Amino acid sequence: MARPLREVLVNPKVVRGLQEHPGTYRFEGGASMVVSAVHWPPHVVVTEDASGRLSIEGPLANLLDTLAASLNFTYHIVKPADGSWGAKFKNGTWSGMVGQVLQQEVDIALGPFGITESRSKVVDFTRSFYFDDRSILARKGAPEVDPWGFMHPFTEMVWCALLLTLFLAWLSLVVLGRDHKGYGHITWASNLLFQQLRVLIQQDAPVKLFRGRERFLVGGWVVVAMMLVWSYQSTLVALLAVRYIPQPIRSIRDVVNNPSLTVIMEPNTIVTDTISTIKFGDLKELNDLKYIGRVDYQPASNFPQALDNLVRRHTHVIISTSLSSDLFIADLYAKTGKCDFYKARQTFFTSTHCIIGQKGSPIVPVISYRIRPLVESGLYVYWLFRNIHFLASCKASPSKITVREALSLSNLLGILVLLGAGTFLATLVFCLELCITGHCSAKRCFSGRLSASRGFSGHCSA
Structure with a gap:
């Protein structure tokens, strides 16, 4: 049976081999690693069997299996008690996967993690294997006539x-x-x-x-x-x-200005940690929504259900990575055959996707070295998009559709309003002309009569 990685790394020969030959070194007698992961499709899918044993699937699972075969180690999957990436408490301790790595309960955590200054002080990051930004996921409106x-x-x-x-x-x-x-x-x-x-x-x-x-x-x-x-x-x-199919939420400002909307976000992530330190701007106002009860923190595993229930009612929006948003939309399209949701035009907060390990651990540089060819060859992206079905089905869904039906008042409302306004203005100008013309005629008539009374010849015509 392979020994735990902590015991294997006590041997200076093993550490020197990892440092001098990061691309070719293998553990001679094998090693056993404890790996932390949380459910975050499409990167990693965590499942639990009847006995409580955890297993993973997806691109990160493929990446981990490739590293295990290359370095000759086995692994055991665990997850944090709170199911989060990790947040720093006031006493200096950390929760989630970052806390597990910091307390040396696990050897590595899959994440994927974005790099922050506070995290980099307590854990080491591998090379990034993907970059993604955040987007707002909202429900489309019902098709309506544009009166203009x-x-x-x-x-x-x-x-x-x-x-x-x-x-x-x-x-x-x-x-x-x-x-x-x-x-x-x-x-x-x-x-x-x-x-x-x-x-x-x-x-x-x-x-x-x-x-x-x-x-x-x-x-x-x-x-x-x-x-x-x-x-x-x-x-x-x-x-x-x-x-026209309304898509009213296009930016963070639209979310902040709509008091009927509640934002669904995952707690203790790079997004929540970073926006809590921003002093001004749209992201600060987005963070301030939590003080008035307009932020609902939920784990990522609840997002598909929240999308189909809460977001569908036009009362909530979800903030997630753009790729995860595409996955949620694609999964609902596979079930319903409809593109009822959309991503807002504005994207923000682009971040890295990395694996983390214990501070100073020689295994982190070795993993980074072996991640590089997988990324440069496009293998990770291939694994990633291979698992997302119907990805392009709703990406190009139109914001307007054509129907076959008789014209109604709603179709012509804008034209009628413009016609009515023009008729009103024309009538108003016509009345003013009558008044001005009548006034001038009366004035000329009065002048003629006055001249006649003084002995001058004059007349007044109607």
Whole structure:
């Protein structure tokens, strides 16, 4: 039976062999290691049989088996009592897997772990075998009609270019043209602007108002306006059948500003430890949510159930690594065939993925040396993504869908609002014109009567 690693490392010859030949050395008589692990798919899946014996599967299990075959050791899996990575207490002790390594209860802990200053003071880290960031996992909304969909056939850039072209065409006519039929400069310029607008909305434009080079400019504007309007009409018909799937949570700020949302996170991780020390910014406000009861700390093993129950109700979001979020979404897609969840656009807190060992242990540099070819060859990434089925099924799920149904009031609501607002403004301007015209007519009539009473000839017409 192989001796424990602690006893094997007492032999100076073994330590010297590990240090001088990290890529080829093997324990001659074998060794037995105690390895700590917690359930963290897709990197490592921890299962327990009826007798309470733990076993692991997944990419980290493959990595550990490769190291065991290379170094000639066997291993025994244990897990921390609190099921966490490890957090530092005020008295200087540590919980979780970090605490097990620090107290020499285990030889290594699989994690994977992100490197922090506080952890590096009590444990040694191997070479990183993967990098990942954190993302926010939320529930998609139900498909809904966008009442302002009539604005979507053109992008903002096209709308701006259209208005700029309209202005340039009008300005060119003002500069190159001359007053006609006794109009003043302001009246003539306003008439030209209205003529350009009439072309854009497909109304008639009297060509007799223009001459020579003016007609050339007007003709160019007609061609541009007609091409854009025809393109707009054809695209709009298709867009009226589009339903938009809301994805309101796009960043940490959206989570903080929504008082109805509770954040689900795993406790005692690099994320929770780091954001608790930040003094300002979105991450500080995210950490402050725990003081008002808006943070629910749960182990990672509960995340799939929380996603299907709590997050599905639009009352919670989950903060996890991006790869784990993809796994949760893919697993639910395999069960339901639906892409009901999405990752927010903002990602944050990119960190390393390492194994940890006891401080000063010669086994950690040897593991790092042998991890490197596995990473550089892409073998670990191959193991990782081979275990995630339907990974790409929901990654490219659309934020809008097309339906076949009759147009309803909701489809045309934006157009009707715009039409109503325009009609109201036109009526208001018309009433103002009547009032101003009536006032001026009455004033002229009063002046005429006053002149007649003084012996001057004058009249007042209706």
